[in-house]
Amino acid sequence: MMEDNEGIAKMARLLQDGTFQIDGGMLVYGVPKFYGKLIKAKLQPLYIESGDERILVDTGIGDLPEKFEKIHGVEKKLSLLDSLKEMDLSPEDITMVINTHLHFDHTGYNREFTNAVTLAQEAEIRYSAYPDRFQAGAYLQKNLEGSKFRGLVGEKEVAPGVTVLPTPGHSPGHQSIAVELEDEVIIYTGDVSPLSINHEKKWIVGILYDPVDALCSLEFLDELSTWWPEKPKRFIYSHE
Numbered sequence: 001m002m003e004d005n006e007g008i009a010k011m012a013r014l015l016q017d018g019t020f021q022i023d024g025g026m027l028v029y030g031v032p033k034f035y036g037k038l039i040k041a042k043l044q045p046l047y048i049e050s051g052d053e054r055i056l057v058d059t060g061i062g063d064l065p066e067k068f069e070k071i072h073g074v075e076k077k078l079s080l081l082d083s084l085k086e087m088d089l090s091p092e093d094i095t096m097v098i099n100t101h102l103h104f105d106h107t108g109y110n111r112e113f114t115n116a117v118t119l120a121q122e123a124e125i126r127y128s129a130y131p132d133r134f135q136a137g138a139y140l141q142k143n144l145e146g147s148k149f150r151g152l153v154g155e156k157e158v159a160p161g162v163t164v165l166p167t168p169g170h171s172p173g174h175q176s177i178a179v180e181l182e183d184e185v186i187i188y189t190g191d192v193s194p195l196s197i198n199h200e201k202k203w204i205v206g207i208l209y210d211p212v213d214a215l216c217s218l219e220f221l222d223e224l225s226t227w228w229p230e231k232p233k234r235f236i237y238s239h240e
């Protein structure tokens with residue numbers, strides 16, 4: 001199946017959209033040493049070329065209103081858009097955006113990608129329109145306006161070698177992305193495991209929709225390690 005490379009992605013590269021500050025208790029649930037400790041969280045969308053598609057997984061924190069930039073301690077040497085420019089790409093070149101979920105720090109520049117179809121789980125698109133009070137602050141409606149959303153239900157290969165895998169818990173329709181390349185498989189966990197320690201210790205993320213789902217999704221990351229047995233896996237944790 002792999003001889004002609006038809007079923008795999010051509011390349012993938014991690015981009016940058018700076019950092020923001022977040023209380024450790026939002027990233028790791030129930031472990032006292034993380035509470036009250038500010039963590040500098042990375043924002044690192046993934047760029048993929050596969051088949052005819054130029055894909056971005058998540059779009060960073062974007063340009064928040066100044067007041068929110070201060071509150072969230074956003075620091076940027078390079079924005080996602082600069083990061084694309086370095087690769088000679090403009091926002092119009094992107095044909096597909098895949099959002100792990102629709103929280104504001106993953107959808108910051110969504111609306112810049114006017115030629116892209118935007119893929120998210122249907123459950124996430126629905127929830128973002130009417131979130132519970134305890135998650136409402138995480139969805140910024142301005143980020144979601146103008147995106148051409150296509151709702152997915154469950155696991156799906158959306159381009160050769162690029163598969164979305166539902167991993168709910170942090171939010172109702174959270175998904176992780178596996179990218180099969182020639183010599184490795186990248187697993188972009190999203191906020192199932194914002195830091196490597198979540199995965200390693202099975203410590204669920206601190207911002208939660210359903211803690212039991214969140215734990216099952218963390219365990220699913222281990223199961224993914226056994227897929228594609230012939231290739232090494234590289235996990236990318238959203239805010240590490």
Ligand SMILES: [Zn+2]
Pocket residue numbers: 101103170191
């Ligand atoms: Zn999130």
